[in-house]
Amino acid sequence: MTARERVAGTVANYVDERTGAAKWMKKNLTKVFPDHWSFLLGEIVLYSFIILLLSGTFLTFWFDPSQREVIYDGSYVPLQGLHMSAAYASTLHISFEIRGGMLMRQIHHWAALIFMAGMVVHLMRVYFTGAFRKPREFNWIIGVGLLTLGIVEGFLGYSLPDDLLSGTGIRIAEAIIQALPVVGSYLAFFAFGGAFPGEAFIPRIFTVHVLLLPGIFLALITVHLMLVWYQKHTQWPGPGRTEKNVVGYPLMPAYMAKAGGFFFIVFGVTAFLGAVASINPIWLYGPYNPGQVSAGSQPDWYMGWLDGLVRMAPPLETYLFGYTISWNILIPGLIIPGILFTGMALYPFIESWITGDKREHHLLDRPRNVPNRTALGAMSLTFMLVALINGGNDIIATTFSLSINQVMWFSRIGIIVLPPLAFVITKRICLSLQRADRELVLHGRETGRLLMLPHGEFVEVHEPISPELAWKLTAHEQAPALVLADVDARGVRRAGSLKNKLRKRISQANAESIAKPTANDLKEIEHH
Amino acid sequence: MKKLSKLRRNAFASPLLLALALFAIGTTFSVASATTKSELSVQQRSAQIAEGKNIFLKGCSSCHGLNLEGSAIAPSLVGVGAASVDFQVGTGRMPVADLSQQIARKEPVYNEEQTAALAAYVASTSLGPEIPTESMLNYERDGNTAEGGTLFRTNCAMCHNFAGQGGALTQGKYAPTLMGVEPKYIYEAMITGPQAMPVFADKTITPAEKLSMIKWIKAAENEPQLGGAALGRVGPVTEGLLVWTLGLGLLIGVAVWLATKAR
Amino acid sequence: MSNEIEAIKDPGLPAHVHRKADTDPVAEKRAERQVAILFLISALGTLLFIFAYYFVPEDVFFFFPVLGNTNAHQLFLGLGLAIALFFIGAAAIHWAKTLMPDLEVIAMRHTLRSDEEDRDALVTTAKERAGAAGLGRRSLIKRSMGLSLGLIGLSPLVLLRDLGPLPGDELTKTSWKAGTRLVTDPGDRPIRPEDLEVGAVAQVLPEHFGEERRHLSDIAKDAVLLIRLRPEEFQLSSERLSWTYDGIIAFSKICSHMGCAVALYEQTTKHLLCPCHQSTFDVPRAAKVIFGPSARALPQLAITVDSEGFLIAQKPFSEPVGPSFWERSS
Structure with missing residues (x-):
């Protein structure tokens, strides 16, 4: 020894x-972990969170979360002598007088953008592969919660420096609060400690940003990871992989080294962005003043879709008995996001209601094999993308020599027309891919070699595919549509038959697919 | 500690500086030639006006009318002053090539002398804003950067963006970028209100305040990259784009490498 | 044809393929060297980071392709850190990929559902315990507990009451009063009508007295935009026309949609555009909304001149400025 x-x-x-x-x-x-690049997307989020904690802690050493007015006497000449909040002045101090302060500020902001982008791609991976199915519904809901809180946390974060852009963002947030029926103006006055902007908001959101929300994040991420650990990771279908096993590499040492190494990669890439690309140059925006605004005032990208929805909203307000309901704010700012996020959180249950499938699933779906789900995902993404594009309509207009009115009308019409179109197109693409898979299994791969038949005709030689690939392409189940009786055993119409009808219709659409090849089919072809 | 006031002095190996110097020389020349004009004799002056009228009748009157009265497609030039002519013709916006929503800056058609003649002609017909002289444009001496920044954010940033990069207006019009625009033209634009831009009168924004704004714009234009690539200084849109392309691209690239079995 | 559809068979886990480094000692050595080099690059990165921190002055700028005239301190500090971190990761991953055991392992999943026996036992235990607590029987306790727990839930709400004052009439009032002079923002100079030519705009605030600086919360309601048109260009009701003075019209600069500063005035179209959400207001028609999400025209401030010829407000705003709220009547 x-x-x-x-x-x-x-x-x-x-x-x-x-x-x-x-x-x-x-x-x-x-412990065995399956290896696939798409399983690392969630790790990007986890590591960004750690980077955010580290860089954020550094920033708090100098940041003064106060709206007390000070006169700037730091080293950035174009702002010297101006009145500004201590929050803004201390952010300038971090940027210009603390060595590495600019770098850490930029790392923190880039990490936040990567954190959110990582969440979205991770969510897409989980959605399109059906990894949210039983028994992973809890983790799906936690994920939706983290996404929602991430948006809030990010918004509060870039609101802290109290520059012109962030103040404009806070102004809009205040308008949304103020638009709430009945309690709006009260909530706004409570949140801001009086009339906007007051002197209370930034100290308050600072506490929420650095203590409350990170604490909730930490708790939710811990549960999220514990569940992944306990339930074991899903895996892609392939030879030797079943619902009952998990094929991969043991935690120690290879997986540990890879995952640990990937943390440094994420940190390194974030530091690289922080080194070479300027983000939120607050010194150029100037201190916040409600009488000023900049052209092209946008939120960070993960809020961009929300701003895009608000921009395209119709000018609707209702005045009833001396009260005002601002539909132009409530619908795009609260109602649509509410429906989207609730729908997203409930999706695993909706799908299981449609398919009637209550079993555990550990093998992932290839997106093409679940055309309806994939199409619905493409539809939602299209909706978000159109909204996001409209959130940058002014930048798009000037960049591509368009008119903002055109971009706005494109978005207003596009948000209604394009998502269903995306659904139909995606579903068709999925079905043709299924057809291509079937062809491949039954007739093999085209080799490009031509063969002349005795009677002079040319045919291309097809090479049979490996049994491994054939298995991978056919390992999925093709569940039939639900059979639901409209009438019960005694011939009496069932209660809620309308609901049943709907369920049947969706279930039928859901089950639409190209029959996967079976061993019988293969044998039949061999006989020819 | 950082002394950002030394930025320009300490910048080395910067072609930007060279460009700046060239630009400054160019501006001085053009302004210098403008000042010499005021010293013209009466005869020379009337000759210049006559030349200007000649150019106007050939190149401008078809739209702006024989007596500067304007037409359905062009505004009247009565009272626009020499400053307006100098801005429009000097920046190449006039004569206009295509009548689109917005008339953009381009290579000027007329040389400095012809521009001056045109300006003199238009100014001779009615009173209007004069071309600022060189001594009126000494923003380095008469301007205050910080004050200029505040004025800029209150009066200009909503159209021209927080860093003077320009922005969108309605129906395809846009506020052009202010980067690289000569101080004289910035000043003239404020006092004449070309195209969609409103006028910023001398009583509401004093000439000294205008110089402060120009000083701030020049400071922003010459500001080196303090935090890295500026990404166009248009706010979070390009930042988001970079994260989704370079940021996630790099990370997913590494993830694919990580998960590929070594040979 | 029989109903028994035979699926294509799972060929089972393919045989493990050895890497070069597993069998070839030369390849193994090479991989080892590569990992070491990656770690060394990281070490050099950290040295660059430390060097940049102490020895690269913060006011040195140099031209760097793509980035432009860049701050050397910030760039080298960042690149040093990025290299230091990235190459630790690259080294660890390369090590794991080439030299650590890469034999595929099969682990079995356990059913998450507990045994029937355990499930039944849990139900029995839970029932028994709950019964022992007597929750079902002692309804007095149950109800009083419900009451106390429900009430204590109110206490945080009560505690949060002092977060801010009640709105009162704060949202409906501004600093504008009859006779308040319009002064430039910034500069605080009073304005005469003749100061503005046709096509001119001016950002104004109400005249401010006293030593104290203006509060931002006042600017957030008081900011006004003055625009001068030709009087014949107005298409206003006679009342609204009487609120203008010699072609000068004044609007609240705080957007009636979400409160951004609306001041993108186009002299040619006489439209005002809000840069935040593109609400477009038609100035000659009392800032009527002609595009975008805002549902209301910008509030107009009635102006006139005082005895000294300076522009003043005729009276306060006749409606609340800024974004809508529940208690707003129209």
């Missing part, structure tokens, strides 16, 4: 005698 082993043994003994961890550790050091 070497000296090092002896030390390790002593430490392990010490820990185990106090925690009994040996058994658990023994089991989990060899």
